[in-house]
Amino acid sequence: MASLTLKINNKNHTVDVDPKMPLLWAIRDVVGLTGTKYGCGIAQCGACTVHLGGTPVRSCSIPVSAAANKDIVTIEGLSSDNSHPVQQAWIAEQVPQCGYCQSGQIMAATALLKKTPNPTDKDIDMAMQGHICRCGTYPRIRKAIKAASQLMNQKASIK
Amino acid sequence: MRLNHYITIVTIAATGFSLVAFQQKPKFDLKTSIARGKEIYTVQCMSCHMEQGEGMEGVFPPLAKSDYLMADKKRSIQQVLHGVSGEIKVNGVTYNGEMAAIDLTDEEVSDVLNYVRNSWGNKGDAVKPEEAKAAR
DSSP states (O other): OEEEEEEETTEEEEEEEOTTSBHHHIIIIIIOOOSSOOOOSSSSSOTTEEEETTEEEEGGGSBGGGGTTSEEEOGGGTOSSSOSHHHHHHHHTTOOSSOTTHHHHHHHHHHHHHHOSSOOHHHHHHHHTTOOOTTOOHHHHHHHHHHHHHHHHHHHHHO | OOHHHHHHHHHHHHHHHHHHHHOOOOOOOHHHHHHHHHHHHHHHTHHHHOTTSOOBTTTBOOOTTOHHHHHOHHHHHHHHHHOEESOEEETTEEEOOEEOOOOOOHHHHHHHHHHHTTSTTOOOOOOOHHHHHHTO
16 A cells, blocks of 8 residues: 555545556545546447546556556536537537547547647547547547537637 | 451450460568558558557557567568467567457458568568468
């Protein structure tokens, strides 16, 4: 066991855990943020995606010790009221069906839009390929990413 | 049917047939293989090994300037095909994670390895699709 500081969504959490514990376990079971989901456990499905230092990572496959003192953002950290443009677009396009993979999808989409504000279909396919959706919501995901991109551009032009 | 009409049809058919029959497999070209490999890398590898192949120290081994990677081409082919588990040492750091096998065609295995082995300061000889086939 080790005492580690996790900086999740701009809030420090001190956790006393086995340093080898997957980050996902710490986020869900110790800190209690359950928006991030456990899918496959071997970095193949993308459901557990969070941002670590701004990069989307598979939290199921990273030991908690590797994330200590770094900026972690989970789905709960996008906004407190679903007002993030990606969340807004997701609601408008009614993307989720069962919803299980969606927090990972949204985190991946958010990271994509930060890097590529106007993604092409190919950019979207490349960035989202590692995120599996059993319901097959892929066409709606693509649509919502484009809608979010527009929302973000509008916001930027108002500022 | 007029004779020269007939001859024309036969000639066209024969040309078409010989084009299909004698067309050789496109020759392997390292440069185009690397270009194709980049796309495969983005989709299959980047979420752990990161955009510049830097990995994450202690968690995901680096591919960029990696002594372990460049030491053994055959091992890399095996690892892409069958996955990796257990302890390995890369650039002096011990890793003990798990990489799942990746479902790729022979050509895709060669493409992605050619990209990885010729990016971010790495320079290695080509991996041909036949080598992936032989390692299955």
